[in-house]
Amino acid sequence: MSIRYETRGPVAVLTMDNPPVNGLGHAVRTGLSEGVERAELDPGIAAIVITGAGKAFSGGADIAEFKSGKQLLEPSLRVVIRALEGSTKPIIAAIHSVAMGGGLELALGCHFRVVAKGTKIALPEVKLGLLPGAGGTQRLPRAIGLEAAANLIASGETVLAETLGKTALFDRVVDGDVLEAALAFAEEVVREKRPLKKLRDVKVEHPNEQGFLQFARNTVTTMSKNFPAPLACLEAVAACTGPFDAGLRKEGELFQKLMATPESRALQHFFFAERAASKIADVPSDTKPRAIQKVAILGAGTMGGGIAMSFANAGIPVTLLEVKPEALDKGLGTIRKNYESSLKKGKLTEEKMAQRLALIQGTLSYDAIAQADLVIEAVFEDLGVKEAVFTQLDQVMKPGAILASNTSTLDVNKIAGFTKRPGDVVGLHFFSPANVMKLLEVVRGAKTSKDVLATVMDLAKKIGKTAVVSGVCDGFIGNRMIERYGIQASFLLEEGALPSQVDRALEQWGMAMGPFRMNDLAGNDIGWAIRKRLYVEHPELVYSKIGDKLCEQGCFGQKTGKGWYLYEPGRRDAIVDPSVDEMVVAYSKELGITRRAISDEEIVERCIFALINEGAKIVEEGIAQRASDIDVVYLSGYGFPIHRGGPMLYADEVGLVNIVAAMRRFARISRGDPKFWEPAPLLAKLAAEGRSFHG
Numbered sequence: 001m002s003i004r005y006e007t008r009g010p011v012a013v014l015t016m017d018n019p020p021v022n023g024l025g026h027a028v029r030t031g032l033s034e035g036v037e038r039a040e041l042d043p044g045i046a047a048i049v050i051t052g053a054g055k056a057f058s059g060g061a062d063i064a065e066f067k068s069g070k071q072l073l074e075p076s077l078r079v080v081i082r083a084l085e086g087s088t089k090p091i092i093a094a095i096h097s098v099a100m101g102g103g104l105e106l107a108l109g110c111h112f113r114v115v116a117k118g119t120k121i122a123l124p125e126v127k128l129g130l131l132p133g134a135g136g137t138q139r140l141p142r143a144i145g146l147e148a149a150a151n152l153i154a155s156g157e158t159v160l161a162e163t164l165g166k167t168a169l170f171d172r173v174v175d176g177d178v179l180e181a182a183l184a185f186a187e188e189v190v191r192e193k194r195p196l197k198k199l200r201d202v203k204v205e206h207p208n209e210q211g212f213l214q215f216a217r218n219t220v221t222t223m224s225k226n227f228p229a230p231l232a233c234l235e236a237v238a239a240c241t242g243p244f245d246a247g248l249r250k251e252g253e254l255f256q257k258l259m260a261t262p263e264s265r266a267l268q269h270f271f272f273a274e275r276a277a278s279k280i281a282d283v284p285s286d287t288k289p290r291a292i293q294k295v296a297i298l299g300a301g302t303m304g305g306g307i308a309m310s311f312a313n314a315g316i317p318v319t320l321l322e323v324k325p326e327a328l329d330k331g332l333g334t335i336r337k338n339y340e341s342s343l344k345k346g347k348l349t350e351e352k353m354a355q356r357l358a359l360i361q362g363t364l365s366y367d368a369i370a371q372a373d374l375v376i377e378a379v380f381e382d383l384g385v386k387e388a389v390f391t392q393l394d395q396v397m398k399p400g401a402i403l404a405s406n407t408s409t410l411d412v413n414k415i416a417g418f419t420k421r422p423g424d425v426v427g428l429h430f431f432s433p434a435n436v437m438k439l440l441e442v443v444r445g446a447k448t449s450k451d452v453l454a455t456v457m458d459l460a461k462k463i464g465k466t467a468v469v470s471g472v473c474d475g476f477i478g479n480r481m482i483e484r485y486g487i488q489a490s491f492l493l494e495e496g497a498l499p500s501q502v503d504r505a506l507e508q509w510g511m512a513m514g515p516f517r518m519n520d521l522a523g524n525d526i527g528w529a530i531r532k533r534l535y536v537e538h539p540e541l542v543y544s545k546i547g548d549k550l551c552e553q554g555c556f557g558q559k560t561g562k563g564w565y566l567y568e569p570g571r572r573d574a575i576v577d578p579s580v581d582e583m584v585v586a587y588s589k590e591l592g593i594t595r596r597a598i599s600d601e602e603i604v605e606r607c608i609f610a611l612i613n614e615g616a617k618i619v620e621e622g623i624a625q626r627a628s629d630i631d632v633v634y635l636s637g638y639g640f641p642i643h644r645g646g647p648m649l650y651a652d653e654v655g656l657v658n659i660v661a662a663m664r665r666f667a668r669i670s671r672g673d674p675k676f677w678e679p680a681p682l683l684a685k686l687a688a689e690g691r692s693f694h695g
Ligand code: T1G
Pocket: 020, 021, 023, 056, 059, 060, 061, 062, 063, 064, 077, 098, 100, 101, 102, 103, 105, 124, 125, 128, 130, 131, 132, 133, 134, 136, 272, 275, 276
């Protein structure tokens, strides 16, 4: 079913019925077109109302059609909207819940619009690397004015319908049943023989179109150095001061150009990838989650405090357990300081801060957390410590409580084995700062039960996290891949690069932070401890020891004021440290290496292709459910440039065959074990077949 046609007296009601959000796919467009024609031809029909079934009026064009080009199948959305606007009988849109993108553009083509209070209104195409391509850039300014429309379209932000209630966008803003209100309005229009309002006929006045365009150019260049869409949005909107059809042509040209950009492919990929990640292949979507009313966190350090804030911010009560009073006081003090700093920045009201602080209680006793529905351990990253903690939790926590570890690399199966209830044990790997970073790796143990998985995925959405399921392996998805990336960054130093060159090359390519700045932020001692463990567990792995040399001098990064870079007290700006550069050069000499000039391109390829190759292994081993999950991990938690869509989509854009060829070259020229560059079997197979990771 896509369009229902009913009559209510002299009014034909066309209901879009295409779950989940009445996407304007080909069947819906065809149904609308046929429905309007049928109503036009029926002498018993005096007016037409269009509305949407379910949870939206319409969420817009069906984005899933874009890859195949089906959105161009006639009747295109533009053709449908032109038919609505050209109808001889009044057409009223009855809008509720959500009217976004093409959904709002459809309503703009109607003669009148009745909207329910609280309806979410947006033209969010810019977030997909596009612009409203069905007349939105020309009709919205004619309804709400040039500047207001420009802001909404270039930002893609969502507003509530009532905020635009006094504009020509809506004829009525109603509480209650919008269909009944629209039917009553339709009868009024017919009875009073009101002239049909066509937004295309409205003249947009703007004192100075060139000035507006210059303002637009100045505004968007800061917003979107990697994205062409925001400026294109404003250029299309600026055309609305001229003839309507010319503006529509301008909009169409710009839309087609954007559709062909890698940035729009990346953003559309991320839209679906983020939603796909929430699905677990072997956990039915109707699995009932356990009720989580009370949460406990063990450890009031940086991670424990940040995790506690994530839950309090979502209105969920949290008990923070520490063993030492001074550690608890310090942790609670840091949480208060974090809220106060948000308050100072105007991101929080006094009232909200008080509410959230009231939701976080401290305790020194395990008994105080026994009734929690979920407990998350965020203590020292050592298996012995985890054993003591989980043995205790197993004894104290009520039956049915979920026991989670925030471990970033340790074996969740071993941790589950410290309890008599392995089915209730799961890894919840938050990323620091936990109250800010969206990524949450949900690490499923071999015995983690399905309803526990369903519960934590549901909970992740509630606390605003992007959850990705990982199997158990060293480093799960993100850290396992970043380990390979770091190995290449270090060997590049031995061969001829300097830390600031490697960081600059990757940051110019789009990474939020280069590997050496990132390690200085996280603490070089953390990577050092992992390497020392791996030297024992995996003696076959070949590592550069340059990072160890730095750590042996106590240069742990920002926390010690000196790492790969220097840091002034209380500041995070990385200052090049000549003594580190000298250490790097001396180390190459010590190894008997003749340093060589290394291009930025080689730096980027060696580090990013190392990520991709490990990602292919992770997919193949089933640690990640799908390649797009790896993209979500890197886009949500590792500062990977969103306009490149994630490591695996980027690999598809480069072409897998080109990546394999480059890896062969690196095996010949780079330090370390040539086996490092052996293509993962999945990568080699897909490359040989001329295929990609994303089908
Ligand atoms: N096309 C296809 N599928 C869509 C969709 C869309 N526009 N919007 C949502 N879905 C799917 C989504 O993938 C998920 O599927 C399910 O619906 C629920 O989504 C010509 C070119 C509408 C506010 O950008 O912002 O119109 O995972 O989990 O939290 O100018 O979805 O269940 O299989 O997000 O209630 C412009 C995008 C399109 C709006 C609902 N429109 N969607 O949020 O549910 S381009 C958008 C949203 C366009 C024209 C241009 C949100 C929502 P599954 P959900 P939600």
